[in-house]
Amino acid sequence: MFKKFVTFGVLALFLSISTLALAEEVVTTPRGTKYHKEICRLVKNKDQARKLEKEDALAEDYSPCRRCFKEDIKEKTDESDK
Ligand SMILES: [Zn+2]
Numbered sequence: 502m503f504k505k506f507v508t509f510g511v512l513a514l515f516l517s518i519s520t521l522a523l524a525e526e527v528v529t530t531p532r533g534t535k536y537h538k539e540i541c542r543l544v545k546n547k548d549q550a551r552k553l554e555k556e557d558a559l560a561e562d563y564s565p566c567r568r569c570f571k572e573d574i575k576e577k578t579d580e581s582d583k
Contacts, residue, residue: 524554527570529563541569 527536528544529551536558537544543566544550565573 524556526552527555527558527563528552529558529561534563535566536563536570537566538569541566543568 526539528539528541529536530544530547531549531551533543535543536553536555537550539552565571567574
């Protein structure tokens, strides 16, 4: 029984690590033009928030949120985050 539990734990850990390694998940809102981290206050408790891979968000012309994706913002300054 204990062994089963450990196996499950290792599997879950492996899955979460491989997901992180493969793609970064971001969250967008239907009317927003930014992508956010899941923990961002701007998308928390929004049931219409959509999860997708960052690559896909970029392909759809979303830009990084200034609150949670500061590290992704380079020189581009964009004031549409309201
Ligand atoms: Zn954000």
